[in-house]
Amino acid sequence: MQELNQTQIAQRLDQLTELSVQLGSSHDTETLLERILIVAKSMTNADGGTLYRPSEDKRYLDFTILINDTLQTHQGGVNGAAITAPGVPLFDDNGEKNLASVAAYAAHFGLSVNIEDVYKADVFNFSAMVKFDQLRHYHSQSFLTVPMSDHEGELVGVLQLINAKDDSGAIRAFSQTDQRFIEALAAQAAVALTHQRLIAQLEELLESLVNLINIGIDEKSPYTGRHCQFVPELTMMLAEAVHNTETGPMADFRMNDADRKELWLAGLLHDCGKITTPVHVVDKATKLETIFDRIALIDTRFEVLQRDAEIAALKRQVAAGGDQAAVAAIAQELAEQQAALRAERDFIRDANVGGEGMQAADQDRVRAIAQRRWTGPDGVERDFLDADEVMNLTIKFGTLTESERKEINNHISMTIRMLEALPWPKHLKNVPEYAGGHHERMDGKGYPRGLTKDQMSVQARLMAIADIFEALTAKDRPYKKGKMLSESLRILGNFSLNGHIDPDLFDIFIRSKIYLEFAHKNMDEKQIDVIDEAKIPGYTP
Template sequence: MQELNQSQIAARLDQLTELSVQLGSNHDTDSLLERILLVAKGMTNADGGTLYRPGEDMRQLNFHILLNDTLNIHQGGSSGVPVSGGVPLYDDQGEKNLSAVAAYAAHFRLSVNIEDVYKADVFNFSGMVKFDQLRGYHSQSILTVPMSDHEGELVGVLQLINAKDPATGGICAFSQTDQRFIEALAAQAAVALTHQRLIFQLEELLESLVNLINIGIDEKSPYTGRHCQFVPELTMMLAEAVHHTETGPLADFRMTDADRKELWLAGLLHDCGKITTPVHVVDKATKLETIFDRIALIDTRFEVLLRDAEIAALRRKLEAGSDHAAIDQELAAQQATLRAERDFIRGANVGGEGMKPEDQERVRGIGQRRWTGPDGAERAFLDDDELMNLTIKFGTLTDAERKEINNHIVMSIKMLEALPWPKHLKNVPEFAGGHHERMDGKGYPRGLTKEQMSVQARVMAIADIFEALTAKDRPYKKGKMLSESLRILGNFSLNGHIDPDLFDIFIRNKIYMEFAHKNMDEKQIDFIDEAKIPGYTP
């Protein structure tokens, strides 16, 4: 055992300081652990070292990294060589394992410094002796130091083998100074590992909360649930393609892993405001649907009119001298007209891409019919609200309901901006809140232009539109064919709706096809002639 001089102590302090800096900047747990073991081994001039990590059930110490210079062993860590096995912390009866030095140090949070394992009778070193016999090695001095966090929870165990005298190269014992330095290093390492673990747990908690929100939206509406999962997926596909682009206006766009995580979270949260939108609006499949489809009420009124016509005809037949054949003919014509109008109203209720003005007028004409309700009062066949809904020109939503739907993005932004995002996630509200903006400033809710939006927000806008066009599970429409979806998206790139540079990458890298084969119904995937896609030049 050799005591250190002042310069050697100063060198070790420098090593500890340097390691402290690395512990603060290194976010890769495996490389961090390997660095800790290498510094400990170098600091004490040890021939070998082992770093143990406790198993999830805290019943065993698992080998994590194994080093030995003499035997040229490097397992675990950056070696790529797997390491297995470990030291049990408890026996079969549940009693603490105190015979193994690593387990003892772990249980009592005490360092163990042994000069010669072959002369020690306190611990069971049969495993080490067997290792020596198999490898032709001779273990002698051993220093075992537990690593505990601020709450005393075990983080790991650091074990060093065979300290070497720098002057002679002979094996010697680990000094008390060695032990104190390694204990200081282990304490620093435990703080760094705990810090990393807490960050990981917080990020995991955040992702779980995000998924919880999406589960809530999914349970509320299975239609939007699919959208909440596919938009981030498509967003990342396009963003990666932009990241790898080496020419054109977007050649300088690059993402780090942190940037990717930020964008992924934004994608998951882009429609979080829909949790505040009434489900009967989100899932409005027909024009007359509220919490139920009111077409059934109108069917009943038609049935009343049909029966009233029949009753009136029967009464006329009872009159003396009535022409029964003429009455039957008139009744048949009258009922045929009513049934045709009923079928027309049923069709109008479905909604679609565009309702003709003459069809809207026909609805209004039918609405002027009179009928007698259960209370005996005569009233218009369709009330004002029914007329307004049945004459919706596009889709199934009234202007008020569309505003309610559109308000989800305002709520999304409000919810996201209210959260105290850490620095590396500070752009989540901007990325998520811009997917309904347009490049020409005519979008909502803020009327931003292309120059005022990040690339990520513009990417998400394309992903949101394309997924909505191709979605096959919406209550109010069928999923469009792939070619039609690309035609619409291409026209959007020409009219200032989406970023034409991103659209070019979307087509050129065949992101649309990758997404289609993975998530669309195969029946929707038709032949694509890229030369005919508006806004794209092959």
């Protein structure tokens, strides 16, 4: 058996040290696994090697990487062809441990197996290997199989090397020194793989918690749930377009995979603060809606006024006796009075629906109707509309009062507070800033912090565009209809001119046809009209 000299041992220690450094710095599992096998082969001068990983159900050892120099085979890993070999069963049909396979044996007992010549060994079943040798005109001889286990003893993988060679190229047995070095390598590799697995599990847990928050928002309000799905999608579409831009002010913007994950999470969480906003405010479809639409109460009051007018008219007709002219005049007066009440009722119903801008004359008419007197069920006469109803019905834009709008706007402050309270790892540290900046404006007139363009990241600025465009085009909001695509782009274009959104990012949004890609995927086709980009404000084709 070949013994190593001091120089060779030093070289192996260098390889082991170098691999340790790489294991600690690598974040790509496939690259990591391939490097482990290549170093193990090089360290023992093995002709071939295989790295197995346990299957998801723990019933098989799946081939992960297979390399053989003589056969010029490289399957799996980063650079190899697709794996064609079936997995090695860890259990037989009766559920008993498979001890006939050397790899399965090493996996079950956590022991290394060093075989000098497999054709002379009678402990394990090498029939499949013999067939392989016959088929490929190969000769398998020495085997070294080493299990890789984590700190809890759970199997991480199995490393198997074949046909160690001496300096002349002749096949030799794997020495005890070979075995000890490979066991040390396997131990370090198991730690690195476990570390990566734990990181992956933590990231999966984080994403699951994010989805849990969005499920809570969705259950609370299906309208905001859809928004929480589409904004990150549109944000990433625009981010990729900016990343691919090679000219203009945004030519230097680039993202790596970690940057993408950070932005995606921020998009998913950009409205997480809405979980604290009352549902009747988030979903307020009409001006009088709280937990129900109070327009029904006002309709009832109109019915009372109609009834009271009719009763008063009938009493007057009875008092008129047989004066047919008087009776007819009273009937005509009643019809006009009831028609006026119906017109006022219809007007109040229309006023209850939020719009783009209520005229001052209509606001005054609401106040005039409020001065009518009516008698309630308690027999007390009072104004037809109370102060709260007048305040709501005279809202100029939309359906929210000033205090309700502040409640809605407070969701972004809550989002920032919630996200900044979390101990984000270094590669996700910008999530609060990205998510918390989508209501800021380039001119500093946004909220909650009044940031200007120079104080905002590119990611927060592009999320602002995604947030606005999705809100404009959404057809499922209870307080508005989805706007046509052309109108949405006109509004967004004017925003780019008046300091609301970043004009450079808006230019890419249009030039890269992101708006059209998103529209065809997520908008109602009836909303997608013909777009003349030359007519979009703030954009020059």
